[in-house]
Amino acid sequence: xxxxxxxIVITGAARGLGAAMxxxxxxxxxxxxxxxxxxxxxxxxxxxCIAEGAAEAKGYAxxxxxxxxxxxxxxxxxxxxxxxxxxxxNAGITRDALMIKHKDGELVAKMSLQxxxxxxxxxxxxxxxxxxxxxxxxxxxxxxxxxINISSISRSGNMGQTNYSAAKAGVEAMAVVWSxxxxxxxxxxxxxxxxxxxTEMVAAMKxxxxxxxxxxxxxxxxxxxxELAHAVEFILENDYYNGRCLELDGGLRL
Numbered sequence: 001x002x003x004x005x006x007x008i009v010i011t012g013a014a015r016g017l018g019a020a021m022x023x024x025x026x027x028x029x030x031x032x033x034x035x036x037x038x039x040x041x042x043x044x045x046x047x048x049c050i051a052e053g054a055a056e057a058k059g060y061a062x063x064x065x066x067x068x069x070x071x072x073x074x075x076x077x078x079x080x081x082x083x084x085x086x087x088x089x090n091a092g093i094t095r096d097a098l099m100i101k102h103k104d105g106e107l108v109a110k111m112s113l114q115x116x117x118x119x120x121x122x123x124x125x126x127x128x129x130x131x132x133x134x135x136x137x138x139x140x141x142x143x144x145x146x147x148i149n150i151s152s153i154s155r156s157g158n159m160g161q162t163n164y165s166a167a168k169a170g171v172e173a174m175a176v177v178w179s180x181x182x183x184x185x186x187x188x189x190x191x192x193x194x195x196x197x198x199t200e201m202v203a204a205m206k207x208x209x210x211x212x213x214x215x216x217x218x219x220x221x222x223x224x225x226x227e228l229a230h231a232v233e234f235i236l237e238n239d240y241y242n243g244r245c246l247e248l249d250g251g252l253r254l
Contacts, residue, residue: 195249
């Protein structure tokens, strides 16, 4: 896919990894539909993308776990920008907790159903809804597009992240399924599993904690957000990359 003038939707685009992806694709001349919960924040990213060279950039405030909002979103994007060529399912949250914390014969805490459901709603159901509606619109428009799900190294199972690990394993599996179902329409699907990335949230951690994390990575550093954005660019541009997970963790394995 030649990214120039292609319409790409990015969820969770107001900051962090989503904003880095948006700015990278802006530099390639893409038309960007940027999705997040807060309109003013996503508008800031859209303005930054215009400055970076985007052919067009527009922010949309929706909840990706709301079926009605997602259905309306992709119809609106196609109407606003004249098509739909790609989706990066990046939106996600964490609600970390041990499934069970037991000490001295007493229950101390357990992961609540709310903690489980909040993460599943956004990180798994939201990816499903956006992927489904993007695929439908691409088929209707006869667009040879691409869907990328952002998974995580935690998909293999990370302590304190029953909810997050389950969701991230799920989005990788969905990309495999979609590649098999959608290739007949000329639509590819893939996923990326990042390790630790130097986002604003991570950078706010204590220096000693950051040093400990980096020491366990063979490359002895975290990924930069633009390196993940580069992986997104690669998958979009390589028309034979399909149904696979690109691991971007510096050699770290949980």
